[in-house]
Amino acid sequence: MMRPDNVIDFQSLIENVGRFDLKGKTFLIPEMARIGAHMIAASFRGFGINAKVMETCKGLDLGKEHTSGKECYPCQITTGDILYFLKKEQERLAENFNPKDYIYFMPEAEGPCRFGMYNKYQRIVLDSFPSLKNVKIGSVTTKDGYSLEGVIEKSRVRDLRKGAYFSVVVSDILDRLLWRIRPYEKEPGMADEFISKSMHILETAFEQYVANKNFNKILDLLDEILEQGKMIIDPTIPEKPLIGIVGEIYLRSHIQANQDLIRALERYGAEVVNASVAEWVNYTTYEGLRSAKKALKRSTKRFDLGEMRQNLEKVIGFGGELFYQQLRQKHCYKRAKARVDIASDHKVGHLEGILKEEDLYSFDAGTEACLSIPGVIEYAREGYNGVVNVYPFTCMPSTVTSAIIKPLMNKMRIPYIDTPYDSSVQPGRETAIRTFMYQAHQHYKRCGRKAH
Numbered sequence: 144m145m146r147p148d149n150v151i152d153f154q155s156l157i158e159n160v161g162r163f164d165l166k167g168k169t170f171l172i173p174e175m176a177r178i179g180a181h182m183i184a185a186s187f188r189g190f191g192i193n194a195k196v197m198e199t200c201k202g203l204d205l206g207k208e209h210t211s212g213k214e215c216y217p218c219q220i221t222t223g224d225i226l227y228f229l230k231k232e233q234e235r236l237a238e239n240f241n242p243k244d245y246i247y248f249m250p251e252a253e254g255p256c257r258f259g260m261y262n263k264y265q266r267i268v269l270d271s272f273p274s275l276k277n278v279k280i281g282s283v284t285t286k287d288g289y290s291l292e293g294v295i296e297k298s299r300v301r302d303l304r305k306g307a308y309f310s311v312v313v314s315d316i317l318d319r320l321l322w323r324i325r326p327y328e329k330e331p332g333m334a335d336e337f338i339s340k341s342m343h344i345l346e347t348a349f350e351q352y353v354a355n356k357n358f359n360k361i362l363d364l365l366d367e368i369l370e371q372g373k374m375i376i377d378p379t380i381p382e383k384p385l386i387g388i389v390g391e392i393y394l395r396s397h398i399q400a401n402q403d404l405i406r407a408l409e410r411y412g413a414e415v416v417n418a419s420v421a422e423w424v425n426y427t428t429y430e431g432l433r434s435a436k437k438a439l440k441r442s443t444k445r446f447d448l449g450e451m452r453q454n455l456e457k458v459i460g461f462g463g464e465l466f467y468q469q470l471r472q473k474h475c476y477k478r479a480k481a482r483v484d485i486a487s488d489h490k491v492g493h494l495e496g497i498l499k500e501e502d503l504y505s506f507d508a509g510t511e512a513c514l515s516i517p518g519v520i521e522y523a524r525e526g527y528n529g530v531v532n533v534y535p536f537t538c539m540p541s542t543v544t545s546a547i548i549k550p551l552m553n554k555m556r557i558p559y560i561d562t563p564y565d566s567s568v569q570p571g572r573e574t575a576i577r578t579f580m581y582q583a584h585q586h587y588k589r590c591g592r593k594a595h
């Protein structure tokens with residue numbers, strides 16, 4: 144890579160970040176949840192888009208070099224991922240490297256936290272390298288419920304969105320299978336090896352079947368995987384305390400960033416269930432519907448017919464999307480749970496109901512705290528033996544979650560721990576996890592646990 148020049152072109156933030164046609168481009172996807180990233184890339188490939196998951200954390204030094212240290216940890220990691228990938232591409236292709244061939248995927252969320260700024264910041268970083276100015280950043284936003292309008296021919300946008308959502312749900316189920324079987328595996332390493340193999344089988348299936356919406360073929364394969372996965376469980380291993388995870392989506396899904404927290408908990412005798420990725424996707428659609436309903440109410444009060452029509456269209460659009468997503472998810476889980484007793488997913492409307500009932504927080508304030516706070520209460524009500532809140536050091540929504548939830552967990556006598564991460568290794572972390580797990584074992588002895 145050439146040396147960075149430090150002139151910032153603000154026009155580039157508008158022109159080179161957004162939704163772009165992916166035809167003929169290499170679409171670069173950062174790895175968050177490993178299975179989810181690979182499956183979503185396979186779905187895009189099924190639609191003829193050359194999607195690729197970038198290696199993660201190999202470029203962390205580059206990420207640190209081009210951030211100030213005040214950014215959220217996921218921003219540092221993903222900045223490093225894209226810079227490392229492009230550096231390797233430049234080395235590989237030499238003068239044949241063409242930045243216009245790539246579109247780097249970095250979605251965003253509407254405020255109030257910093258997720259909406261990652262792609263802008265990364266635009267400035269890419270623009271500081273003359274050779275990378277023309278790498279576009281493909282972004283979808285929570286504002287329109289992650290609409291994919293414009294990235295592919297209009298006639299296939301809805302199918303692509305459906306396929307991508309379906310891949311998220313299937314990945315969540317495969318993750319849940321791993322967490323269900325690994326603590327009880329017959330031989331160490333069996334579960335990881337099996338899940339890795341299954342992920343590749345499903346990737347191929349997504350490439351083949353997703354574009355013509357042959358979802359049943361993929362679910363048939365998933366059924367077989369679930370049946371085989373179940374056989375890895377050693378029935379002589381006694382039941383273990385059940386631990387629920389909430390927190391910031393990137394950190395709780397990204398194994399390197401959370402220093403393999405699930406495995407650390409398992410080492411001290413836990414069976415773990417992490418909050419799903421689909422929960423966040425459903426939340427963004429749910430939020431879109433909530434906002435559209437409010438806007439409709441306001442325009443009706445003013446009797447503004449033009450706005451009323453527009454808002455009504457939005458209500459119908461988001462409402463239909465949410466209905467489809469929840470139905471699809473319910474159907475997939477029902478099929479999966481008939482084979483293996485994996486944990487069900489939380490419904491966003493139900494989580495909002497808990498917040499109202501307990502008067503703890505409001506969806507009007509937004510952010511992932513809307514999911515994490517009621518998610519913890521739901522785990523507690525369901526009979527989990529402990530809850531972990533995982534997040535990047537200084538993450539605003541997760542710090543809010545911690546402040547609200549900690550006293551409640553104390554009152555309910557349910558073990559709870561915050562695990563903030565950055566790239567350093569905290570010397571006391573292992574001891575804190577071990578102590579937390581001791582408490583979870585005590586809770587299990589006292590109260591038993593939830594059956595899935």
Ligand code: SF4
Pocket residue numbers: 215216217256257258259391511535537538539540541
């Ligand atoms: S959720 Fe937390 S980590 Fe993510 S952008 Fe917001 S403040 Fe940063």
